[in-house]
Amino acid sequence: MSHSISEANSSIVLEARALTRRFGGLLAVNNVSFSVKKHEIFGLIGPNGAGKTTLFNLITAFIPPSSGQLIYEGSEIIHLRPHQIAALGIARTFQNIRLFGELSALENVIIARHLHTKSNMITGVLGLPPAPSEELKTQRKALDLLDLVGLSDRADEKAKNFAYGDQRRLEIARALALKPQILLLDEPAAGMNPNEKQQLTEFIRSLRDRFNLTIILIEHHVPLVMGLCDRIAVLDFGQLIALGEPSVVRNDPAVIEAYLGNE
Amino acid sequence: MVDFFATYGSLIVSMVLGGLLGLSLYLPLMTGQLSLASPGFYALGGYIAAILSTKVFTSSSSLFPIPLLLLEMLIAGVTCGLLGVIVGIPALRLRGIYLAIATIAFVEVLRVISLNLDITGGAVGIFGIPQPFQTQLEYLWIALPLLLISMVLLYRLERIRVGRAFIAIREDELAAGAMGIDPTYYKVLAFTLGAILAGVVGAISAHFLNTWNARQGTFDASIIYLTFVLIGGSRSFLGPVIGGMVFTALPEILRSLADTGGLPNWLAQFLRDGRLIIFGLLIVIGTVFFPQGLITPDIFQRRKNQK
Numbered sequence: 311m312s313h314s315i316s317e318a319n320s321s322i323v324l325e326a327r328a329l330t331r332r333f334g335g336l337l338a339v340n341n342v343s344f345s346v347k348k349h350e351i352f353g354l355i356g357p358n359g360a361g362k363t364t365l366f367n368l369i370t371a372f373i374p375p376s377s378g379q380l381i382y383e384g385s386e387i388i389h390l391r392p393h394q395i396a397a398l399g400i401a402r403t404f405q406n407i408r409l410f411g412e413l414s415a416l417e418n419v420i421i422a423r424h425l426h427t428k429s430n431m432i433t434g435v436l437g438l439p440p441a442p443s444e445e446l447k448t449q450r451k452a453l454d455l456l457d458l459v460g461l462s463d464r465a466d467e468k469a470k471n472f473a474y475g476d477q478r479r480l481e482i483a484r485a486l487a488l489k490p491q492i493l494l495l496d497e498p499a500a501g502m503n504p505n506e507k508q509q510l511t512e513f514i515r516s517l518r519d520r521f522n523l524t525i526i527l528i529e530h531h532v533p534l535v536m537g538l539c540d541r542i543a544v545l546d547f548g549q550l551i552a553l554g555e556p557s558v559v560r561n562d563p564a565v566i567e568a569y570l571g572n573e
Numbered sequence: 574m575v576d577f578f579a580t581y582g583s584l585i586v587s588m589v590l591g592g593l594l595g596l597s598l599y600l601p602l603m604t605g606q607l608s609l610a611s612p613g614f615y616a617l618g619g620y621i622a623a624i625l626s627t628k629v630f631t632s633s634s635s636l637f638p639i640p641l642l643l644l645e646m647l648i649a650g651v652t653c654g655l656l657g658v659i660v661g662i663p664a665l666r667l668r669g670i671y672l673a674i675a676t677i678a679f680v681e682v683l684r685v686i687s688l689n690l691d692i693t694g695g696a697v698g699i700f701g702i703p704q705p706f707q708t709q710l711e712y713l714w715i716a717l718p719l720l721l722i723s724m725v726l727l728y729r730l731e732r733i734r735v736g737r738a739f740i741a742i743r744e745d746e747l748a749a750g751a752m753g754i755d756p757t758y759y760k761v762l763a764f765t766l767g768a769i770l771a772g773v774v775g776a777i778s779a780h781f782l783n784t785w786n787a788r789q790g791t792f793d794a795s796i797i798y799l800t801f802v803l804i805g806g807s808r809s810f811l812g813p814v815i816g817g818m819v820f821t822a823l824p825e826i827l828r829s830l831a832d833t834g835g836l837p838n839w840l841a842q843f844l845r846d847g848r849l850i851i852f853g854l855l856i857v858i859g860t861v862f863f864p865q866g867l868i869t870p871d872i873f874q875r876r877k878n879q880k
Contacts, residue, residue: 370751392750402751410744412808421741425753427734431762434733435726441733488753 323348323524324369324400324492329378331364338364339375340548346492351518352526353539353556357568360545362528363405366494369526370402371395383491397425399491403481403498405528411470415461415480418469419452422487455483474501486521493517495527499534507531511538536560544568582710584825586781589716591821593774595801595813596723600767602807603736604760605743606665609795610676611771613683614657616790618649618775623699623785624692637703637780642715646776653772657765665760680790688787698786702779712781719777720814723770727810739763793849800852804859806866815868824848 325345331338339361346352354362367373369380371392380388382398390398401422410418427448429441456462459479464472469480478498485493498514499507511534518525529535535542536556544552544559546568552559559565578585594611601608622645630641664675687693694700706712730736738759741749746756779785797820805816830836831844843850859866 372747372751391755392747393753393755396751396753404748408745408748408751410741410748412744413740417737421737421749421754422752424734424738424741429734431730431735434735435729437729445733484752 321348322346323383324526325381326365326369327379327381329365329368329380330376331361331368331373332376337548339368339545341378342545342548342550344543344550344553346524346526348524349518349522350524350540351514351538352524353535353542354526354528354545355530355532355535355542356545359547361548362545363496364548365545366402366496366526366528369395369494370400396488396490399489400494401485401488401490401492402494403478403485403496405496405500407474407477407481409469409477409480409484411468413469414466415456415469415472415483416449416452416465418480418484419455419487420448422484423448423451426489452487455486456480458486459483475506478502482517486517489521490523492524492526495525495529497528497530499529499531507534510534514538578710579708582708584822586709586712586716588818588821589713589720590774590778590781591801591817592814593716593720593723593770593817594798595805595817596727596810597767597771597774598798598802599727599807599810599813600770601760601764602802603731603739603743604756604763605746606760606764607669607673608664608676608764608767609673609799610657610660610664610679610764611767611798612790612792612794613676613680614653614768614771615775615778615794616680616683616687616787617656618646618653618772619779619785619789620687620693620699620775621645621649621652621772622776622779623702626703626780627699627701632703636707637705639705639715642705642776642780646715646773649772649776650769653775654765654769657768658761661761661764661768662757665757665764677792677795680792680795684787684790687790694786696787698784698788699779700784702783702785704783705780709781712777715777716781719773724810724814731810735759735762796849796856797852800856800859802866803856804863804866806868808865809868809870809873812866812868816866820852823851827851 322345327343329339329342342365354365356362364373368375371390371394375388378388379386382400387395387398410421427444429444433439433441453462453465456465459482461476461480461483469477472480478500482495482498495514499510502510514525514527515538517523527539539556541554542556542559543550544562544565551564551568552562594615597611597614598608625645625648626637626641632638632641660679664672664679667675688696706714731740738749738754741752741754742756742759750756801816801820802813804820805814806812827844827848831841
């Protein structure tokens with residue numbers, strides 16, 4: 311954990327200020343404030359229904375907040391729409407996998423290169439520059455990403471035919487195709503066995519280093535989170551009840567009562 | 574052979590135009606948007622051509638000049654494209670069945686307007702639209718290249734960045750947004766492309782049919798075009814083309830069936846006049862048993878794998 315202390319002074323890339331989201335009478339996210347530092351692996355844990363995915367949905371503009379602010383690299387982003395958030399470099403995966411099921415694995419990744427290609431209706435249809443070279447480059451980059459997650463030999467298979475774990479990895483490849491600054495992973499280890507979880511831990515760490523990413527992840531599996539994350543935020547009934555390094559959070563009485571005690 | 578074309582020339586051209594109209598409905602459907610606005614743009618394009626050719630481009634020659642016909646198609650396309658953007662931006666905020674209802678309303682509004690304006694000839698419509706060709710079959714010189722060009726464009730479109738954005742939105746609009754695709758922009762683009770195509774086809778049809786009136790853009794037409802796409806196939810551009818051709822020819826086939834001897838009177842009558850009932854039944858049967866239509870991308874995939 312020593313390296314996270316040395317990073318304590320590094321720049322803040324994402325900051326939530328008093329984020330609140332109500333669903334009718336339910337406070338799904340209640341006055342949550344935290345900041346995420348560049349190049350950090352930031353864990354978000356909490357019991358079911360604590361508001362973790364709602365928080366992800368707020369960050370990626372899938373739902374608007376009831377109140378509060380969200381600052382990304384110094385500017386307010388709360389009024390943006392999902393595709394604009396993606397354009398800023400915030401990519402995500404989904405808890406309930408949302409691949410383009412009828413399309414091939416390769417097409418899934420190629421689609422996510424949308425922001426990094428420019429060909430329009432006319433140049434694309436007629437095959438005028440820059441479309442052809444761009445198309446080749448896009449294919450190559452997408453194959454590289456599939457290779458990275460170990461799916462390059464099945465590039466032409468429909469995404470919906472992949473096994474659950476493979477779909478999760480394909481979603482990560484698709485998110486990486488956006489060339490994000492921040493990667494939000496919603497329960498990446500769901501449905502994996504302990505061995506796969508261990509591999510995933512190393513994989514996520516290598517992604518962070520290779521792509522110079524900031525990673526925010528939601529995870530239920532406590533040992534994985536404790537071993538992987540630089541800092542952890544704990545949500546319970548929409549409220550932030552603890553925030554800090556794993557060693558600190560692990561011993562926080564409120565956390566033990568709300569979450570770890572049940573493990 | 575000559576006899577065949579003389580008898581069926583008009584039907585062959587109608588089939589090609591049907592294929593084009595199928596494509597005009599297919600384009601918004603590429604983004605998953607069930608829009609029934611095509612007949613409205615089709616009617617508008619027809620009125621533009623009818624009014625221009627009878628009131629503005631009056632020529633002394635016996636045949637209407639083809640460059641003027643092309644100009645009319647261009648004007649109809651541009652006008653329908655602009656209207657497509659204007660209608661599309663608010664309408665595409667609606668989803669699914671609500672969009673379908675809104676576009677039906679749009680078609681009805683245009684129909685009622687055309688019924689009540691002087692320039693569109695009211696309920697009577699516009700007669701004596703000049704002919705650019707000697708025979709009806711010769712309309713293929715315009716309609717067939719248009720269909721082939723549209724098909725090539727759509728074939729390419731499904732394989733490039735823009736088309737992939739369409740398909741991503743169809744598959745999962747939220748995920749497409751998270752991948753940086755602006756759903757509104759691409760939905761309006763697809764809707765507008767469909768509007769342009771419908772308008773251009775309308776301009777040809779006005780000349781082809783020689784007369785144009787408010788019966789051209791109706792709710793009935795919406796359902797018929799929908800049959801083209803739903804039964805033909807909504808996942809590949811070939812589906813609506815073939816659907817459009819087959820279902821344009823179907824009433825003629827039914828009519829000739831009705832004329833075969835020995836049929837009970839009620840059945841012959843039904844085959845002759847029950848076209849919409851039969852189309853409606855086909856939509857129901859098609860959506861239950863062939864939810865992606867008869868022509869699906871998988872057919873080609875399977876063929877490829879067998880080789």
